[in-house]
Amino acid sequence: MLKFYYSLAPNPMKVALFLEEAGLKYDAIPVDTRKGDQFKPAFVALNPNSKVPCIVDGDAVVFDSNAILLYLAEKTGQFLPANTPAMRGELLSWLMFVASGVGPYSGQAVHFTHHAPKPNEYAAKRYAFEAKRHYGILDARLAKHAYMVGEAYTIVDMAVWGWARMAPFVLGEQAWAELPHLKRLTDEVSARPATAKALALKDLHTFKTEMDDEARSNMFRHTAAA
Secondary structure, three states: OEEEEEOOOHHHHHHHHHHHHHOOOEEEEEOOOOOOHHHOHHHHHHOOOOOOOEEEEOOEEEEOHHHHHHHHHHHHOOOOOOOOHHHHHHHHHHHHHHHHHHHHHHHHHHHHHHHOOOOOHHHHHHHHHHHHHHHHHHHHHHHHOOOOEOOEOOHHHHHHHHHHOOHHHHHOOOHHHHOHHHHHHHHHHHOOHHHHHHHHHHHOOOOOOOOOHHHHHHHOHHHHHO
Protein backbone atom coordinates (compact mmCIF):
# COMPACT_ATOMS: atom_id res chain seq x y z
CA MET A 1 0.00 0.00 0.00
CA LEU A 2 1.18 3.51 -0.77
CA LYS A 3 2.60 5.33 2.25
CA PHE A 4 1.76 9.01 2.60
CA TYR A 5 3.85 11.03 5.04
CA TYR A 6 1.87 14.13 5.84
CA SER A 7 1.01 17.05 8.04
CA LEU A 8 -1.97 19.42 7.78
CA ALA A 9 -0.01 22.13 5.96
CA PRO A 10 -0.98 23.29 2.43
CA ASN A 11 1.48 21.12 0.50
CA PRO A 12 0.55 17.77 2.08
CA MET A 13 -3.15 18.57 1.87
CA LYS A 14 -3.12 18.99 -1.90
CA VAL A 15 -1.60 15.51 -2.18
CA ALA A 16 -4.25 14.20 0.21
CA LEU A 17 -6.85 15.70 -2.10
CA PHE A 18 -5.45 13.83 -5.11
CA LEU A 19 -5.32 10.54 -3.21
CA GLU A 20 -8.98 10.89 -2.29
CA GLU A 21 -10.04 12.11 -5.74
CA ALA A 22 -8.30 9.17 -7.39
CA GLY A 23 -9.65 6.66 -4.87
CA LEU A 24 -6.18 5.36 -4.04
CA LYS A 25 -5.62 3.31 -0.92
CA TYR A 26 -2.89 4.70 1.29
CA ASP A 27 -1.43 4.56 4.76
CA ALA A 28 -1.41 8.05 6.26
CA ILE A 29 1.71 8.51 8.40
CA PRO A 30 1.83 11.73 10.46
CA VAL A 31 4.96 13.87 10.52
CA ASP A 32 4.61 16.43 13.31
CA THR A 33 6.88 19.25 12.17
CA ARG A 34 6.45 21.23 15.38
CA LYS A 35 7.90 18.26 17.26
CA GLY A 36 10.73 17.79 14.76
CA ASP A 37 9.57 14.49 13.23
CA GLN A 38 10.87 15.68 9.85
CA PHE A 39 14.44 15.51 11.14
CA LYS A 40 14.30 11.92 12.37
CA PRO A 41 16.79 9.70 10.49
CA ALA A 42 14.12 7.37 9.08
CA PHE A 43 12.30 10.27 7.42
CA VAL A 44 15.45 12.05 6.24
CA ALA A 45 16.47 8.80 4.54
CA LEU A 46 13.32 9.12 2.42
CA ASN A 47 13.40 12.88 1.98
CA PRO A 48 16.77 14.59 2.40
CA ASN A 49 15.02 17.99 2.34
CA SER A 50 13.20 17.14 5.59
CA LYS A 51 9.89 18.50 4.34
CA VAL A 52 6.41 17.00 4.06
CA PRO A 53 4.84 15.50 2.08
CA CYS A 54 6.57 12.38 0.86
CA ILE A 55 5.20 9.16 -0.59
CA VAL A 56 6.57 5.66 -0.86
CA ASP A 57 4.93 3.72 -3.68
CA GLY A 58 6.58 0.32 -3.91
CA ASP A 59 10.15 1.02 -4.99
CA ALA A 60 9.40 4.66 -5.80
CA VAL A 61 10.02 7.42 -3.27
CA VAL A 62 8.74 10.85 -4.29
CA PHE A 63 9.06 14.07 -2.34
CA ASP A 64 7.90 17.62 -3.14
CA SER A 65 4.15 17.98 -3.35
CA ASN A 66 4.05 19.05 -6.99
CA ALA A 67 6.31 16.19 -8.06
CA ILE A 68 4.00 13.83 -6.19
CA LEU A 69 0.92 15.21 -7.94
CA LEU A 70 2.54 14.78 -11.35
CA TYR A 71 3.85 11.31 -10.51
CA LEU A 72 0.46 10.07 -9.32
CA ALA A 73 -1.46 11.70 -12.16
CA GLU A 74 0.80 10.14 -14.77
CA LYS A 75 0.74 6.76 -13.05
CA THR A 76 -3.05 6.65 -12.78
CA GLY A 77 -3.89 8.62 -15.90
CA GLN A 78 -6.22 10.82 -13.89
CA PHE A 79 -6.70 14.59 -13.63
CA LEU A 80 -4.50 15.46 -16.58
CA PRO A 81 -5.47 17.59 -19.58
CA ALA A 82 -5.59 16.34 -23.15
CA ASN A 83 -2.31 14.73 -24.19
CA THR A 84 -1.14 17.37 -26.64
CA PRO A 85 2.06 19.45 -26.60
CA ALA A 86 0.04 22.63 -26.04
CA MET A 87 -1.88 21.28 -23.04
CA ARG A 88 1.22 19.59 -21.63
CA GLY A 89 2.98 22.94 -21.79
CA GLU A 90 0.16 24.64 -19.93
CA LEU A 91 0.05 21.92 -17.28
CA LEU A 92 3.78 22.07 -16.56
CA SER A 93 3.91 25.86 -16.65
CA TRP A 94 1.11 26.40 -14.16
CA LEU A 95 2.16 23.52 -11.92
CA MET A 96 5.69 24.92 -11.68
CA PHE A 97 4.25 28.42 -11.16
CA VAL A 98 2.60 27.12 -8.00
CA ALA A 99 5.74 25.23 -7.01
CA SER A 100 8.22 28.07 -7.51
CA GLY A 101 6.03 31.10 -6.86
CA VAL A 102 2.72 30.73 -5.07
CA GLY A 103 3.94 28.29 -2.42
CA PRO A 104 7.30 29.85 -1.51
CA TYR A 105 6.06 33.44 -1.48
CA SER A 106 2.97 32.50 0.51
CA GLY A 107 5.12 30.72 3.06
CA GLN A 108 7.49 33.64 3.42
CA ALA A 109 4.62 36.13 3.63
CA VAL A 110 3.10 34.12 6.47
CA HIS A 111 6.46 33.85 8.23
CA PHE A 112 7.31 37.54 8.15
CA THR A 113 3.75 38.68 8.87
CA HIS A 114 2.90 36.27 11.67
CA HIS A 115 6.06 34.75 13.12
CA ALA A 116 9.25 36.73 12.49
CA PRO A 117 10.56 39.11 15.16
CA LYS A 118 9.69 42.76 14.67
CA PRO A 119 10.62 45.15 13.21
CA ASN A 120 10.75 43.54 9.77
CA GLU A 121 8.79 46.02 7.66
CA TYR A 122 10.87 45.58 4.51
CA ALA A 123 10.68 41.76 4.47
CA ALA A 124 6.99 41.70 5.38
CA LYS A 125 6.10 44.16 2.61
CA ARG A 126 8.24 42.41 0.01
CA TYR A 127 6.80 38.94 0.54
CA ALA A 128 3.23 40.15 1.00
CA PHE A 129 3.54 42.09 -2.28
CA GLU A 130 4.92 39.09 -4.17
CA ALA A 131 2.35 36.71 -2.70
CA LYS A 132 -0.44 39.09 -3.72
CA ARG A 133 1.05 39.43 -7.21
CA HIS A 134 1.12 35.65 -7.65
CA TYR A 135 -2.45 35.23 -6.43
CA GLY A 136 -3.47 38.02 -8.79
CA ILE A 137 -2.02 36.09 -11.73
CA LEU A 138 -4.09 33.07 -10.73
CA ASP A 139 -7.19 35.23 -10.42
CA ALA A 140 -6.66 36.73 -13.87
CA ARG A 141 -6.26 33.27 -15.36
CA LEU A 142 -9.45 32.07 -13.74
CA ALA A 143 -11.34 35.10 -14.99
CA LYS A 144 -10.98 33.60 -18.47
CA HIS A 145 -11.09 29.87 -17.72
CA ALA A 146 -13.19 27.61 -15.54
CA TYR A 147 -10.06 25.84 -14.33
CA MET A 148 -6.35 26.55 -14.42
CA VAL A 149 -5.63 24.35 -17.46
CA GLY A 150 -8.35 24.80 -20.03
CA GLU A 151 -11.82 23.67 -19.01
CA ALA A 152 -10.91 20.49 -17.09
CA TYR A 153 -10.27 19.95 -13.38
CA THR A 154 -6.63 18.84 -13.04
CA ILE A 155 -3.79 18.48 -10.59
CA VAL A 156 -3.03 22.17 -11.11
CA ASP A 157 -6.35 23.09 -9.50
CA MET A 158 -5.51 20.79 -6.60
CA ALA A 159 -2.11 22.47 -6.23
CA VAL A 160 -3.74 25.91 -6.31
CA TRP A 161 -6.41 24.87 -3.79
CA GLY A 162 -3.79 23.77 -1.28
CA TRP A 163 -2.55 27.34 -0.94
CA ALA A 164 -5.53 29.43 -2.08
CA ARG A 165 -7.75 28.25 0.77
CA MET A 166 -5.23 30.02 3.04
CA ALA A 167 -5.38 33.32 1.12
CA PRO A 168 -6.98 35.37 3.92
CA PHE A 169 -4.26 34.21 6.33
CA VAL A 170 -1.54 34.96 3.77
CA LEU A 171 -2.85 38.29 2.46
CA GLY A 172 -5.37 39.51 5.01
CA GLU A 173 -9.13 39.34 5.39
CA GLN A 174 -9.69 41.48 2.27
CA ALA A 175 -8.16 38.78 0.05
CA TRP A 176 -11.36 37.22 -1.22
CA ALA A 177 -12.91 40.56 -2.13
CA GLU A 178 -9.85 41.22 -4.32
CA LEU A 179 -9.66 37.71 -5.82
CA PRO A 180 -13.22 36.72 -6.79
CA HIS A 181 -12.27 34.26 -9.52
CA LEU A 182 -9.76 32.46 -7.35
CA LYS A 183 -12.37 32.32 -4.59
CA ARG A 184 -14.84 30.79 -7.04
CA LEU A 185 -12.43 27.94 -7.84
CA THR A 186 -11.41 27.49 -4.21
CA ASP A 187 -15.04 27.24 -3.10
CA GLU A 188 -15.80 24.75 -5.88
CA VAL A 189 -12.89 22.49 -4.96
CA SER A 190 -13.63 22.81 -1.25
CA ALA A 191 -17.18 21.54 -1.89
CA ARG A 192 -16.05 18.33 -3.57
CA PRO A 193 -16.65 15.08 -1.59
CA ALA A 194 -12.98 14.11 -1.94
CA THR A 195 -11.96 17.38 -0.30
CA ALA A 196 -14.01 16.61 2.79
CA LYS A 197 -12.27 13.23 3.02
CA ALA A 198 -8.85 14.84 2.65
CA LEU A 199 -9.59 17.41 5.35
CA ALA A 200 -10.80 14.62 7.65
CA LEU A 201 -7.17 13.52 8.00
CA LYS A 202 -6.99 16.04 10.84
CA ASP A 203 -9.09 13.63 12.89
CA LEU A 204 -6.78 10.63 12.42
CA HIS A 205 -3.82 11.91 14.39
CA THR A 206 -3.08 14.64 16.91
CA PHE A 207 -0.57 17.27 15.86
CA LYS A 208 1.11 19.77 18.11
CA THR A 209 -0.60 23.15 17.78
CA GLU A 210 1.36 25.32 20.22
CA MET A 211 3.95 27.65 18.71
CA ASP A 212 6.26 27.37 21.72
CA ASP A 213 10.06 27.26 21.92
CA GLU A 214 10.15 23.62 20.80
CA ALA A 215 7.99 24.36 17.77
CA ARG A 216 9.98 27.45 16.81
CA SER A 217 13.26 25.57 17.08
CA ASN A 218 11.97 22.86 14.74
CA MET A 219 10.14 25.05 12.24
CA PHE A 220 12.60 27.96 12.20
CA ARG A 221 15.93 26.23 12.72
CA HIS A 222 17.95 29.34 11.92
CA THR A 223 16.72 30.86 15.20
CA ALA A 224 17.81 27.80 17.15
CA ALA A 225 21.21 27.90 15.47
CA ALA A 226 21.58 31.56 16.34
